[in-house]
Amino acid sequence: MPGVIEAVCGGLAIGFSVAVNAVLLGRVTGISGIVGGILARQSGLRWRLSFLGGLAGGGWILRKFLPNTVPIVSGTVSTLRLAAAGLLVGFGTRLGSGCTSGHGVCGLGRLSKRSLVNVLVFMASGALTAILTGSVSAYGAGSVVTKDLFTPDKNLLKSFVSFTTPAIMSLLGIVGASFALDANVSKKVHDFASPIIGSATGYLFAIGLGVAGMTNPVQVVRFLDFTKPYWNPSLAFVMGSALIVSLSAFSFLRKRKNQPLLSSQCYIPCVAEIDKNLIIGGALFGAGWGLGGFCPGPMLVSFFSRPEEQANQVVTGAMLIGAFLYQQMEKSRETSHDTAKGEDTRRETSRLNESENTSERVTSNGYSVQKVDSVFNEEDG
Structure with a gap:
């Protein structure tokens, strides 16, 4: 299983993906929001679809060259548990407007109090669910010994560098060109670059998830259930390292008054209200996460990696x-x-029409006009 070094590297890749989408396109890289936006046919459909295409490409790379990062879990955990987990994650993330990426990496990166509340809720709910429902035992991992968390897997890290460097260099090239263009960016340039950026960041996001261990549900539930003797805290370093990058990106965006480099519009959320949907959604998502060990991003990458697997x-x-x-x-x-x-x-229109009709009837009757006038005179004098 990946340790702390791998978690940090994966988190940096995820954070870089988030940063590029924010700085160039003004987009939040929240996986549940991207999927929900496709279902609802919201703006940026090409970017959303290309990002999912990048996730699929990254998933294929993980299966082909790093198969241990996307383990086969069919037969080790009940179908009912997985179905319940998926439903809770899908509904909860939409109700709460985000997941580990949307609220965790992006929301905390924006210093959003709303996202902080959601993260605290889903972390608590996830841990509680994993402990109370015995998620570690459900995966048959209760007696698995965790490796030395600070001893890196050199082969995995070499592969990580090999597979991420081309995407990172390409995106850095686009960022550099965008700085040169800046205010002179046309809609054609945005429309041309958006799918390319989406594909590259989606691919990078997927590789980051796999190398960090987020696509291994056993590692996730062993992180959430901190009561077990072989607790694995390495996943905390994934969000920590991703936040280092995203904090810088959103800070840069704020200094530019939320003006992305390649878009005339910024799609960063401005809602600050902490409402019941945020809390209930976070609790439902956390319960699903703790039950099955999957959040939206890793779930999709695992599916794209092994679509034939029943569990996925x-x-x-x-x-x-x-x-x-x-x-x-x-x-x-x-x-x-x-x-x-x-x-x-309709009621207001009806009332106004009735008032207008009454006024017409009054003005067409000499007595009524005189009576109304006398009232006005009394009020005036």
């Missing part, structure tokens, strides 16, 4: 169903709201 099919399918159910709930709520608003508008 079940948990990913359930996540998409959960996200879809949330979307349908939102549509129903919006429809009800619009209907109620329409009723209010």
